[in-house]
Amino acid sequence: MIRQLRKAFFSRAKRSRWWQRLRREFGIRDLHPAAGIDTLPVSGEYRSTGQDPQFRLKGFLPAGWYMVEVNMTLALGQADARFYLDTGDGESEEMSFALPVRSGKLAKRVLCVPAEAKMRFDPLASVGSFTIGHFRVVRVLEAFARPRVLRKLRNIHPRYRQSDTGERYRLSHYWSDYNALFEGSQQDSEGYARWIEKAERTLLPDGASHERISACWKSRPTFSILLPTFNTRESQLRDCLDSILAQTYPHWDLCVADDASTEPHVAKILAEYAQRDARIRVIVREHNGHICAASNTALSMAGQDFVVLLDHDDTLAANALFAVAQHLQSRPTAQILYSDEDKIDDDGHRFAPFFKPDWSPDLLYAQNYVCHLGIYRRELVTAVGGFRPGFEGSQDYDLLLRCVARVTDSRDIVHIPMVLYHWRASEGSTALGHDRKDYAAEAARRALQEHMDRHHPGVVMEVTRPGIYRPRWPVPAPPPLVSLIVPTRDGYDILRTCIESILQKTSYPNYEILIVDNQSTCPQTLAYMAEICADASRSGRVRLLQFDFPFNYSAINNFAAKEARGSILGLINNDVEVINADWLTEMVSHAVRPDIGCVGAKLYYPDRTIQHAGVVLGIGGVAGHSHKYLPGHADGYFGRLLAIHNVSAVTGAALLVRRAVFDLVGGLDQETLKVAFNDVDFCIKVRDAGFRNLWTPFAELFHHESKSRGTDETEDKRKRFALECEVMQERWGSALSRDPFYNPNLTLVREDYSLASHQSLVGGD
Structure with a gap:
């Protein structure tokens, strides 16, 4: 009866909707x-x-x-x-x-x-x-x-x-x-x-805005675009040439050197475009001499202030030269400029944007991150002899290394954080992967090794994988003493794991361990510390220091630094565990370099996901760890997890620094940063003192910090954390929103190198 009544009042569709x-x-x-x-x-x-x-x-x-x-x-x-x-x-x-x-x-x-x-x-x-x-x-x-x-x-x-x-x-x-x-x-x-539609088009000025923007410019720099060609596909060559003609900045000429193409359409197209615009000049070489010879022919035609490197199947953004000219207004002495880039397929779809850091010498030794778009002052390129035959496939890397060596002020190497270059991804192109051109990897290694032999004798270059290189920096003889400072309060299990892993696995011969006991009460912990210090086989290797005051991470490390005997200090958390035997050798090899400040290691959670791969300023308002939670074997953002590279800061869980640098900047801030951000603050002070901080993937340790421990949720801890955030923001201000080793187009709310939201780029966040 009830069912009959229900059917009488509700159709099947209405009954379904009512139930939903x-x-x-x-x-x-x-x-x-x-x-x-x-x-x-x-x-x-x-x-x-x-x-x-x-x-x-x-x-x-x-x-x-x-x-x-x-x-x-x-x-x-x-x-x-x-x-x-x-x-x-x-x-x-x-x-x-x-x-x-x-x-x-x-x-x-x-x-x-x-x-x-x-x-x-x-x-x-x-x-x-x-x-x-x-x-x-x-x-x-x-x-x-x-x-x-x-x-x-x-x-x-x-x-x-x-x-x-x-x-x-x-x-x-x-x-x-x-x-x-x-x-x-x-x-x-x-x-x-979506990002291009919402963010890029909002940020990049259109042609109508250029006259207004350039009205106050003091100069109009000129550009010679070098374009070597050889049997370029017709559609790709036209796309390339059209992108040059579409430039919203008019002060350029195009120097085309055709390397004796055998496909008849190439000469026909080049002649057609040369007739269309007098700024396009073409030389057809009699014999095929490959990319370096053709590039030098194009260079011989150049007469403008700067040369711009362009591959024959790639394209420029319409505002590329305008953006370069605009950046030259604020740095007129610039010698080398480079931009961000992405890839483009044969259907014109853009993908895989590479948002690069500002000038990062150590990243350059690991990969040619500068690559496209590359702009060089013409006199600089001619002074180093142009392109060197024998380095085909990595001729631009070789040229860059030789030019960089001539630049005396690193501020004259300018990064333009805009996608100004679209790299063609087609079969046979290195845009699809460096393994597409194996010969390029060996040419790059040779160029790097020659650079090192000339400017950093003793460094040996290795190919980690095509496109990624590892410089092995020498350790002085005799190896300097390293003082590893390990603060602890109780925590027997993690402390024992930490100390034993250092003692049993570390191959570096000259180090001491300073365990700093901060009011431990656990009998097992106290017994272990007494035992390890009394062990005759480890006599002199491990010392115990007492810090009988309330917990203050900065004060503990400053106290231990004064007691340390080594010329290199290592800040080591008691919850890390050594993985590879040469971790300390690797870190010391960088810490002894006179231009290097803090050196950080690759830290994993126990499940081998990434816990630390360098610190990015500005994430979450102050700082965050890059690549957090990625699988430990992951390449990272454009191979960053495989490459030694510069960062603004590294975590104090495993940090090496020369004692002289530590003392120069006054150690850690024990007055206002007692718990959080003291390592970040210290690294920024070191950076501002003129040293480069770096991270290496070749020093690996577990960090047994819990993934799920969450943030400090007690009221006292929350207030303390908020206060230390305020200290960092007041002290460092805009530096926290513009990390030079990150990119303004990348997010400051996540730790994964993902794109910044449209709102944050236009000031809405």
Whole structure:
């Protein structure tokens, strides 16, 4: 009878809709493959067949707040999942929400559904297999969502460090900031396309603005573009030449040296373009001499202030030369300039943006990160003899190294943080991977070795993999004494692991360990410290110091530094564990270099994901660790995890520095930075004193710091942390928002080298 009455009042569709409004939770059973997904025989496993795999959620979501949870096993290790909402007007990027997912880890976020909507779930944006172990969309109250959103913002976003920020507003007032925390992780081509549309086009002035901007310029620098060609595909050659003609800055000429192309269309196209614009000049070489000879022919035609290097199948951004001229106004003595770059495929799609650091000598010794777009003062290039035959494939790397050696003021090497160059990614091009041209890697190694032999005798260059190189810097003879300072309070298990790993695994011969006991009471810890110091076989190697005052990390290390005998100091946490025997040799080889300040190591969590690979200033308002949580074997951002490179700061968990440098800057700040950020503050002081800090991947240790310990949540600890954040922000100001070894186009709310949000780039964050 009841069923008959229900049918009388409700149609089937209406009954379904009524039931949907009562539902509060959706799970895996409600997901149905819609496009680009094959279901594999293995239970629960799927395969994405393209770059846009899609699931549909059965039914619809009533308006309100939701918590979404996803746990996937991913063949690629990580992915950027995305939810799309259709409220009746169709799906759009504006109504989509990102959720970065690491394989095997639960990812969750709050989601706002503004009106009744259907949901689409895209698990990743590439081809690959995956398993969905957990999927849940559950409706929650705003009172539940608000504290979770605010906690996420306070932990990561600079604006929300003050505890009361956001409390007086509805959740919708800071919804865009919350979304930006997730959106920034998009590194796929789709995410980059969104970034180009929202950020790049806003930041780059259009042609109409150039006259207004350049009205106050004191000079109009001129450029000779060097373009060696050889059998270039017709479409690519036209794209290249068209990009030059499209330049919004007119003061250039194009020096084309065709290297005796055998394809008839090349000469025809070059003649056509030379007739169209008198600034285009062409020489056709009688014999094929390869890239260096052709480049020198082009160089012989150059007569402008600067030469610009351009490959025959690549393209320039329309404002490339204008941006270079604009930067020359603030640094008219510049000798070398370089820009950010990306790749472009044969369909004209841009992808893989490389946002580079400012001048970083140690990164240059590991890879040619300068590469494209490269601009050199013409007199400098001619002074070093132009391009050297025999270095084909890495001729620009060789030229750069020889030019850099002639630049006496590093400020005359200028980085332009804009994508001004589009590198063609086609078969046979190194844009698709350095293994496409194996000969280039050996040419680069030889160029680096010659540079080292000339300017840093004793350094031996090795190829770690094509495109990545390792300089082995010598350790003086006899090896200097290193004093490793290990503060501790109780913690027997971690302390023993730390000390024993140093003593048993370290191959470096000349070091001492200073255990600084900060009021330990654990009998087991006290007994171990007494035993290790009394051990005759380790006599003189380990000393015990007593620091009988309240915990103050800075004061403890300053105290121990005064007691240390070594000319090199090592700040070592008691929860690290040595992995490779030559870790200390590697760190010492850099610490003894006269231009180097602090040296940091590669630290892993116990599960071998990255805990520390250098510190980036500005992340979270003060500083954060780059590449955090990436798999330990990952290459990192454009190979950064494989390369010795300069950073603004390194963690004090494993830091080496010469005693003279430590004393010069006054050690650690024990008055106002007792617990947090003292290592970052110290590194910035060292950097400002004229030294370069660096990180090396060839010193590896575990850091048994817990991944899940969270932030300090007690009121006293929160206040102390907030106060130390304020100290750093007041002391270093704008330096925290412009790390020279990072890039302003990269995020300051995540630790993954992802793109900055549109709002942060235009001042909205």
